[in-house]
Amino acid sequence: MNGLNVPSQPCPNCGELNDSATCLTDEREEPAVGDFTVCVHCKNLLRFGYGLVVERLGPQDLADLAVALEQLGKQLAQLTCEPPHQTQPSPEDQSEPG
Ligand SMILES: [Zn+2]
Numbered sequence: 001m002n003g004l005n006v007p008s009q010p011c012p013n014c015g016e017l018n019d020s021a022t023c024l025t026d027e028r029e030e031p032a033v034g035d036f037t038v039c040v041h042c043k044n045l046l047r048f049g050y051g052l053v054v055e056r057l058g059p060q061d062l063a064d065l066a067v068a069l070e071q072l073g074k075q076l077a078q079l080t081c082e083p084p085h086q087t088q089p090s091p092e093d094q095s096e097p098g
Contacts, residue, residue, distance in 0.1 A: 004030055006052045013056065016041035025075050036061075036068055 003020030011018055021037055023029035031037065035048045046054040047061050057065070 006031055006048075009054060011039040011042060011044065012046065012054060013039060013044040014042035018054065024072065025079070034064075036065060 003022040006019060006021050008017060008019035010016065016039070018039060018041070021031045023031070031048050031052060033048055033050055033052065037046050037048060037054060038044070039046055039054075045057055045065070047057055049055045
C-alpha cells in the first residue's frame, strides 16, 4: 500500500499494528492531528490525536465526523461529476403530439 508513514502503534480497538495512512482524496496529503482514519485491520473509525497517536472516537468526534463527511462528499462529487448539459429541444420535440 502506498501510505505515508505514521508512528507505528497498535489500534486502540483491535490491537493490530498500524504504521501508515493514505488520504482518500490526495495520496500525497499527510495526516494531521484531528484527521479521521480507519484501522486497516478491524475497519474501526479512529482519529489522530497529538503526536499522530490514533484514538477512539468520543461524542465530540462524532459531531466533527458529520461535518467531515459532508466536506468529503462535496470533494468526491467535484472529482466525479460533470456539470449538467443544457440541451436545446429539436424542432420535432416542439411539435404538438398526435
Ligand atoms: Zn483495529
